[in-house]
Amino acid sequence: MSLRTLRSLVAVAVATAVATTALVGPPVTAHEARQGGPRHHAPTLRQAAPPGFVIGSAVAGGGHHVDQPYPDPFPNDRVYRHLLGKEFSSVSPENQMKWEFIHPERDTYRFGPADAIVRFARQHHQVVRGHTLLWHNQNPSWLTEGDFTATELRQILRDHVFTVVGHYRGRIQQWDVANEMLDGSGQLRTTDNLWLRELGPGIIADVFRWAHRADPHAQLFFNDYGVEGVNAKSDGYLSLISDLLADGVPVDGFSVQGHLSTRYGFPDDLAANLQRFADLGLETAVTEVDVRMDLPGGAEPTGAQLAQQADYYQRMLEGCLAVDTCRSFTVWGFTDKYSWVPVFFPDEGAATIMTGDFERKPAYYALRSTLADAT
Numbered sequence: 001m002s003l004r005t006l007r008s009l010v011a012v013a014v015a016t017a018v019a020t021t022a023l024v025g026p027p028v029t030a031h032e033a034r035q036g037g038p039r040h041h042a043p044t045l046r047q048a049a050p051p052g053f054v055i056g057s058a059v060a061g062g063g064h065h066v067d068q069p070y071p072d073p074f075p076n077d078r079v080y081r082h083l084l085g086k087e088f089s090s091v092s093p094e095n096q097m098k099w100e101f102i103h104p105e106r107d108t109y110r111f112g113p114a115d116a117i118v119r120f121a122r123q124h125h126q127v128v129r130g131h132t133l134l135w136h137n138q139n140p141s142w143l144t145e146g147d148f149t150a151t152e153l154r155q156i157l158r159d160h161v162f163t164v165v166g167h168y169r170g171r172i173q174q175w176d177v178a179n180e181m182l183d184g185s186g187q188l189r190t191t192d193n194l195w196l197r198e199l200g201p202g203i204i205a206d207v208f209r210w211a212h213r214a215d216p217h218a219q220l221f222f223n224d225y226g227v228e229g230v231n232a233k234s235d236g237y238l239s240l241i242s243d244l245l246a247d248g249v250p251v252d253g254f255s256v257q258g259h260l261s262t263r264y265g266f267p268d269d270l271a272a273n274l275q276r277f278a279d280l281g282l283e284t285a286v287t288e289v290d291v292r293m294d295l296p297g298g299a300e301p302t303g304a305q306l307a308q309q310a311d312y313y314q315r316m317l318e319g320c321l322a323v324d325t326c327r328s329f330t331v332w333g334f335t336d337k338y339s340w341v342p343v344f345f346p347d348e349g350a351a352t353i354m355t356g357d358f359e360r361k362p363a364y365y366a367l368r369s370t371l372a373d374a375t
């Protein structure tokens with residue numbers, strides 16, 4: 001054999017070995033396959049999560065973003081999109097499915113931005129939480145300032161529910177059908193909620209029934225803030241939902257938003273509270289977690305603040321994981337770059353699990369290790 005032939009044979013053998021390794025790689029376990037591939041690095045949040053448990057984020061856009069000096073986040077920020085797809089297995093449109101956004105004129109629906117999120121979710125094997133159908137806030141002015149009779153309003157609402165829920169039929173895992181129905185003392189918001197004021201409390205049952213007809217497989221939720229623990233407001237939900245279930249209304253779930261502040265104590269009875277809704281046969285979920293802190297004059301968070309924040313995130317997640325029917329845990333944005341918090345609360349902020357430069361904070365690692373421990 002000539003030296004030239006030998007060299008060629010060696011080259012082919014090396015190339016074949018490299019190609020084989022590249023194609024085959026290390027063995028893929030069943031768990032890795034479910035999570036989307038082998039792991040060579042530290043797992044992402046979604047990879048660390050137990051089977052059947054989804055970890056989500058709100059998808060930034062609309063609302064407060066409109067007035068900020070940056071382009072629309074979800075379509076334009078590549079790093080953001082990359083992390084959203086990689087870290088999370090559930091997404092919630094932050095504003096893009098709300099009335100003012102998706103139904104800006106009486107005869108106009110604008111589905112494009114929410115469609116893009118649903119498409120993204122499909123491409124990234126994520127589920128979607130729909131948000132929201134019946135709320136006192138972010139309703140368009142044609143609706144709030146229109147001089148409609150009760151019959152017209154009811155028809156408008158019915159059309160909206162059938163149109164929007166029908167548009168996403170089969171694509172939404174959980175719908176926040178009714179958002180923030182009760183006030184702090186557990187009474188229905190009959191003053192500031194247009195629907196309850198004009199149409200009476202019976203409209204809640206109607207909307208759940210319409211949504212169920214429009215998408216029989218979506219899980220239909222009540223969602224609110226300030227109901228993480230056992231209190232007058234969560235008591236109000238327990239009684240409201242029990243009555244609706246007794247009447248055969250298709251309510252599937254109760255979710256707590258989880259907007260917390262290090263100023264206040266942690267709601268230690270979260271698991272006990274969720275459990276009493278689970279005992280009604282309901283799905284439960286944690287849907288909008290963030291933990292804001294005091295940053296006077298734009299101060300940087302201290303190590304102690306970040307540690308306390310991590311502890312709150314971790315305990316929220318542990319509370320959910322402790323309840324069998326709590327299988328969905330969502331943060332209200334994952335980067336401080338786009339958080340709603342500083343816009344609403346001057347001198348507070350840093351509420352999410354990553355900095356504005358997408359650096360992971362202690363809260364991120366606390367969530368990941370809690371998920372891994374539960375797996």
Ligand code: G3I
Nearest residue numbers: 062063064065067094095100137138179225257288340343
């Ligand atoms: O409607 C006014 C408009 O008239 C005014 O010209 C403009 C000037 O800034 O503000 C408009 O209001 C904005 C609103 O979205 C409606 O688009 C607010 O500034 C803006 O801060 C607001 O932000 C959204 C907020 O919901 C509205 O309540 C946030 O982006 C969104 O993150 C936040 O999300 C809610 C959940 O849906 C429900 N749970 C609480 C959570 C945090 O508030």
